[in-house]
Amino acid sequence: MQVRAAVAHKAGAPLTIETVDLEGPRVGEVLVELKATGVCHTDAFTLSGDDPEGLFPAILGHEGAGVVVDVGPGVTTLKKGDHVIPLYTPECRHCEYCLNPKTNLCQAIRETQGRGLMPDGTSRFSIGGEKIHHYMGTSTFAQYTVAPEIALAKIREDAPFDKVCYIGCGVTTGIGAVVFTAKVEVGAKVVVFGLGGIGLNVIQGARLAGASMIVGVDLNPAKKAMAERFGMTHFVNPAEVEGDLVPYLVSLTKGGADYTFECIGNTKVMRQALECAHKGWGTSVIIGVAGAGQEISTRPFQLVTGRNWRGSAFGGARGRTDVPTIVDWYMDGKIEIDPMITHTMPLEDINRAFDLMHSGESIRSVVLY
Ligand code: NAD
Ligand code: AHE
Ligand code: ZN
Numbered sequence: 001m002q003v004r005a006a007v008a009h010k011a012g013a014p015l016t017i018e019t020v021d022l023e024g025p026r027v028g029e030v031l032v033e034l035k036a037t038g039v040c041h042t043d044a045f046t047l048s049g050d051d052p053e054g055l056f057p058a059i060l061g062h063e064g065a066g067v068v069v070d071v072g073p074g075v076t077t078l079k080k081g082d083h084v085i086p087l088y089t090p091e092c093r094h095c096e097y098c099l100n101p102k103t104n105l106c107q108a109i110r111e112t113q114g115r116g117l118m119p120d121g122t123s124r125f126s127i128g129g130e131k132i133h134h135y136m137g138t139s140t141f142a143q144y145t146v147a148p149e150i151a152l153a154k155i156r157e158d159a160p161f162d163k164v165c166y167i168g169c170g171v172t173t174g175i176g177a178v179v180f181t182a183k184v185e186v187g188a189k190v191v192v193f194g195l196g197g198i199g200l201n202v203i204q205g206a207r208l209a210g211a212s213m214i215v216g217v218d219l220n221p222a223k224k225a226m227a228e229r230f231g232m233t234h235f236v237n238p239a240e241v242e243g244d245l246v247p248y249l250v251s252l253t254k255g256g257a258d259y260t261f262e263c264i265g266n267t268k269v270m271r272q273a274l275e276c277a278h279k280g281w282g283t284s285v286i287i288g289v290a291g292a293g294q295e296i297s298t299r300p301f302q303l304v305t306g307r308n309w310r311g312s313a314f315g316g317a318r319g320r321t322d323v324p325t326i327v328d329w330y331m332d333g334k335i336e337i338d339p340m341i342t343h344t345m346p347l348e349d350i351n352r353a354f355d356l357m358h359s360g361e362s363i364r365s366v367v368l369y
Contacts, residue, residue, distance in 0.1 A: 006142070007058075008056055017347060027120075029124075032067065038063035041198075043141075062086070062088045064085065066086075088136035090148060105313060118146065125142075154324065167326050172315045178190075178315075186212075190214050192261050193261065193273050198287055199218070199264075202287070203232050215252060216232040226363060
């Protein structure tokens with residue numbers, strides 16, 4: 001079939017809206033009609049050319065929601081008409097990783113996914129016979145996409161696509177990093193670096209977990225009001241701090257934070273986030289994605305003296321199991337999404353979503369199909 005899609009032809013260039021060819025689903029695959037997709041900073045990161053796994057041409061996008069329109073042979077858990085959220089972290093429930101409760105990083109299809117291909121090593125997208133790569137196994141910047149059955153979470157049918165698409169990445173990543181990865185306890189002191197689409201969800205996760213102090217750190221003072229609305233108790237603009245940020249934050253938290261989260265992708269900030277965690281027990285979680293060739297550093301003494309350095313992908317969530325629950329949390333009013341979706345647009349205007357992100361004007365832009 002022919003579908004409209006935003007195609008990334010090369011690094012650093014705007015996406016182009018084109019009609020592309022999409023093959024139907026093969027064994028274990030599902031054809032999904034997208035109804036909405038968010039635009040995450042990771043899409044911009046890959047488009048910039050900084051992603052070591054970035055491939056071109058490709059159809060980006062990994063924060064979608066839609067409806068199943070066809071299933072390939074062997075698909076047993078989904079049928080036409082089901083509402084779904086595509087998962088860039090699938091959940092096969094059989095691999096060594098899925099069977100280990102310590103991780104959510106299902107590896108069943110990771111190798112082909114990283115090469116922009118379906119599990120059988122081929123692509124369903126093409127233009128004039130030329131292959132177009134899939135992206136993160138989801139490619140949600142298209143009216144229709146094909147995804148493996150294990151990379152689709154079935155969700156309730158009364159959930160609005162234009163809001164719950166955000167659970168496909170930002171909401172789950174932020175809240176999950178707090179509740180699944182760090183397991184923040186009631187009364188904990190938390191510092192969140194970066195108050196964008198991910199950091200705000202870390203903040204609402206920390207409030208949900210009962211944190212007593214939630215410090216938000218951002219260079220953009222315009223992010224303060226929204227962060228307060230989601231539970232931030234103290235705002236720090238590093239540009240306004242005299243002297244070093246780390247001792248300032250250690251003093252503010254009276255000895256260091258129990259948990260810190262880096263939600264920017266800046267390796268210098270990752271170091272600050274580790275070093276303002278409490279001596280003896282503080283845990284710092286890296287969520288931000290850093291560009292090719294970048295490395296983190298600190299004095300080993302920081303770890304010797306009891307700080308823990310961790311990372312979190314997709315919030316430690318097991319998509320097919322946890323995403324429907326997070327959709328329920330939204331529908332039951334336990335978490336909020338609507339105020340964070342600051343802009344919506346048709347696919348034709350998707351490049352505006354990237355401009356709004358780079359200028360710091362948006363939290364989340366959502367493309368409506
Ligand atoms: P965003 O652009 O919405 O937010 C980034 C925020 O960081 C902005 O508010 C910006 O003002 C602030 N900032 C930038 N530099 C800063 C600095 N030096 N000090 C303080 N604040 C600073 O981005 P997002 O969508 O929230 O994504 C954040 C990061 O998380 C990106 O690196 C993205 O790729 C990554 N991410 C990771 C996962 C995962 O599973 N690990 C999932 C989604 C996104
Ligand atoms: N491909 C990059 C890393 C990109 C990355 O870290 N992706 C996150 C999700 S970001 C979503 O917005 C992730 O889940 N990583 C785990 C994985 O297996 O990809 C690189 O550096 O090569
Ligand atoms: Zn994302």
